[in-house]
Amino acid sequence: MSPFFSDPILALESSCDETSAAVVVGTEIRSNVVSSQVDLHKQWGGVVPEAAARAHVEAILPVIEDALAEAQITLNDIRAVAVTNRPGLIGALSVGVSAAKALAYSLKVPLLGVHHLEGHLLSTLAGRDGLPFPHIGLIVSGGHTELVEVTGYGEYRIVGQTRDDAAGEAFDKGARVLGLGYPGGKAIQEAGAAGNPKRYKLPQGLSGVATIDFSFSGLKTAVLRLAQSEGDNISVPDAAASLQETIVSVLVERAIRASQSLNSKALTLVGGVAANRLLRDRLAAACEQEGVEFITPPIDLCTDNAAMIGLAASVRLARGERDSMDLDCYATADL
Amino acid sequence: MIEAQSWTIPDEAAMRLLGAQMASEFKQGDVIYLHGNLGAGKTTFARGLLAGLGWMGEVRSPTFNLLQDYPTHPPVLHADLYRVASWEGIGVEDYLDSHLCLIEWPERMEGLLTDEEVFHLRIEFDAEDPSARQVTLTPPQSC
Numbered sequence: 001m002s003p004f005f006s007d008p009i010l011a012l013e014s015s016c017d018e019t020s021a022a023v024v025v026g027t028e029i030r031s032n033v034v035s036s037q038v039d040l041h042k043q044w045g046g047v048v049p050e051a052a053a054r055a056h057v058e059a060i061l062p063v064i065e066d067a068l069a070e071a072q073i074t075l076n077d078i079r080a081v082a083v084t085n086r087p088g089l090i091g092a093l094s095v096g097v098s099a100a101k102a103l104a105y106s107l108k109v110p111l112l113g114v115h116h117l118e119g120h121l122l123s124t125l126a127g128r129d130g131l132p133f134p135h136i137g138l139i140v141s142g143g144h145t146e147l148v149e150v151t152g153y154g155e156y157r158i159v160g161q162t163r164d165d166a167a168g169e170a171f172d173k174g175a176r177v178l179g180l181g182y183p184g185g186k187a188i189q190e191a192g193a194a195g196n197p198k199r200y201k202l203p204q205g206l207s208g209v210a211t212i213d214f215s216f217s218g219l220k221t222a223v224l225r226l227a228q229s230e231g232d233n234i235s236v237p238d239a240a241a242s243l244q245e246t247i248v249s250v251l252v253e254r255a256i257r258a259s260q261s262l263n264s265k266a267l268t269l270v271g272g273v274a275a276n277r278l279l280r281d282r283l284a285a286a287c288e289q290e291g292v293e294f295i296t297p298p299i300d301l302c303t304d305n306a307a308m309i310g311l312a313a314s315v316r317l318a319r320g321e322r323d324s325m326d327l328d329c330y331a332t333a334d335l
Numbered sequence: 336m337i338e339a340q341s342w343t344i345p346d347e348a349a350m351r352l353l354g355a356q357m358a359s360e361f362k363q364g365d366v367i368y369l370h371g372n373l374g375a376g377k378t379t380f381a382r383g384l385l386a387g388l389g390w391m392g393e394v395r396s397p398t399f400n401l402l403q404d405y406p407t408h409p410p411v412l413h414a415d416l417y418r419v420a421s422w423e424g425i426g427v428e429d430y431l432d433s434h435l436c437l438i439e440w441p442e443r444m445e446g447l448l449t450d451e452e453v454f455h456l457r458i459e460f461d462a463e464d465p466s467a468r469q470v471t472l473t474p475p476q477s478c
Contacts, residue, residue, distance in 0.1 A: 164393075165396040225374075225466075332400070
């Protein structure tokens, strides 16, 4: 029996800044439509939670319609509805969950709530017939930096994580200090493209300590000090390249160490920061040297999206897991 | 009764110690606005204060999650409004009576509380020494 749900799943995701709907069959993504609020936040000078929830409300039905149209199916072909119900901003999550409940109820099909991070971890399933176990998943985004040991579908253990700031936050705040734009990851990557990554020595955080945890708050302070001490003499390309180099090398070093110590067969890279080109290249090279498989989804599956929720749901639905119409949303939740 | 005070803090460890020493001075229902630029040491102060209340776990940056609460005595809410344009809609008002609230980027709290209701802790960079900070505490203003 296939470990995946073989009928069309409609998946929804609205936990943070993106409203997304996707159609997934097995591990095949038939469509994945994302509407982002990043431009709105720029306009407002930050997230306005009530307006953000309203933007999800306005976007949810159009993204569902587009996802169905792109997959060339109708609502009547849908056999299950999956939705991110944890963790995230309650106002944002409840938009997706309410829509999912209404659809599941009216179509008389199963409903399933999915953990956002399980979605990221299983985004690696796209187009594959399975994943090797055990493997290490590196989740890196604006709010997360976690090394997860994955011993099977649904079997996760966090083995390393940030003790203060997330990697994406280090990019965002570093970009802010250097006067670059938002989102910081992209801005740092572009500004640093022609820079010298060895020009400025920045702290990796927790180096020389026997741990595979991360710490990025010292890096933020160091960039700030650098900007203050160099003043107008600072080379922004060199500082951006040095910042990126520091973040990437510590992520790669600890991910490889986790993989070695847990005898993992593969290393996966997921989450918004996985879009960073240097990180992808460096981790791919390190995995090749170690003889472990490197798996990372295409960039549009790294940032928040509904297809990854559909992939995680595909595994759980095939096992017969279902949620009732009482499905709730949670701001925080263990993986 | 907490009075207006100021300190010169030489480094990060001293900032944490200040937070730890101040912990027992505050009580449930107190609100502390933590003012200071990126990298000033607001979260470091919060980390020290939580350690002073006996919290043994990590204190992660609340920037992404906006609100983080800790089951200490009194319970602590650590809020960070860096990403948001205003406090409205994130639910911070639900914690004001039940928790000791530490709020970073409090300029976005405008309209919810008055100066009579909050402590202001201001952290400024020292002009001479890059690792040092000038810290001032202003208790709620009574008219």
